[in-house]
Structure formats: structure tokens, C-alpha cells
């Protein structure tokens with residue numbers, strides 16, 4: 001079997017290969033560890049070229065990247081058909097990688113931090129609910145028994 005070069009894997013990650021060759025890349029990836037390694041390298045390289053996800057200008061950065069890509073394609077003066085295909089695959093690949101990164105962040109946030117936070121809140125609420133009536137009950141009982149005693153004392157005092 002013929003291997004793919006690092007540049008070819010980078011193009012695959014960027015979505016810059018013709019749609020009809022994608023299957024060839026994918027089939028090969030399942031059967032070749034050497035190319036899987038190159039593919040992983042290509043992904044991490046491509047991630048570095050993406051705008052910072054934690055940046056507050058995240059949306060602006062993505063828009064700038066897309067605009068830049070469109071301007072570049074226009075400057076290259078390609079035929080309309082190929083240009084559209086390239087723009088579409090670039091946007092698709094950007095969103096694919098962002099979706100992966102974003103869902104990973106969401107999984108971390110919601111499964112980890114939020115779940116343990118929810119657990120703490122739930123525990124606290126349960127404790128508060130369990131304690132509140134018991135405190136009230138204790139106070140009520142104490143007051144009632146004190147009133148009873150006071151009444152008994154008064155009765156005894158009156159009788160004497």
C-alpha cells in the first residue's frame with residue numbers, strides 16, 4: 001500500500017482534498033499506524049493555526065480567518081466551482097475542529113465542575129431542609145415543655 005505524506009495529511013485535516021479521495025485517506029488511516037501518527041501531528045499543527053478558543057474575540061477571529069480565506073481564494077482567481085468547494089470545506093473543517101474542542105470543553109465543564117457543584121448544592125439544600133423542621137420542632141417542644149412546667153409550678157403555687 002502507498003503511504004500519504006505529512007503535507008497530504010495536513011491537507012486532509014484542513015479539508016483541502018477532493019471529496020472523492022477522502023475515503024482513500026480514511027481507509028488507509030484505519031490500516032496504517034505510521035500514517036495515523038502523521039495525521040495526529042497534522043491535527044495538532046492545524047490546531048495551532050486556529051484562533052485561541054478562550055479569547056473573548058473568538059467569533060471575530062473566526063470571521064477574520066474565514067474572510068481572509070475568501071479573499072485569498074478570490075485573489076487566486078480560481079474558477080467559481082472550485083472556489084466554492086474550497087471555501088465550504090475550509091469552513092466545514094474549522095467548525096469541525098471547533099465543535100470537537102467546544103464539546104470537549106462542555107463535557108469537562110458540565111460533567112466535572114457543574115456536576116460536583118450541583119451535588120454540593122443538593123446536599124446543602126437537603127441538609128437545610130432536614131435541619132430546619134428539626135430545629136423548629138426542638139424549639140417548639142422545649143417551649144411547650146417549659147410552658148407546661150411553668151403552668152404546673154403556677155398551679156402548685158396557687159394551690160398552696
Ligand SMILES: [Zn+2]
Nearest residue numbers: 003004032035
Ligand atoms: Zn500509511
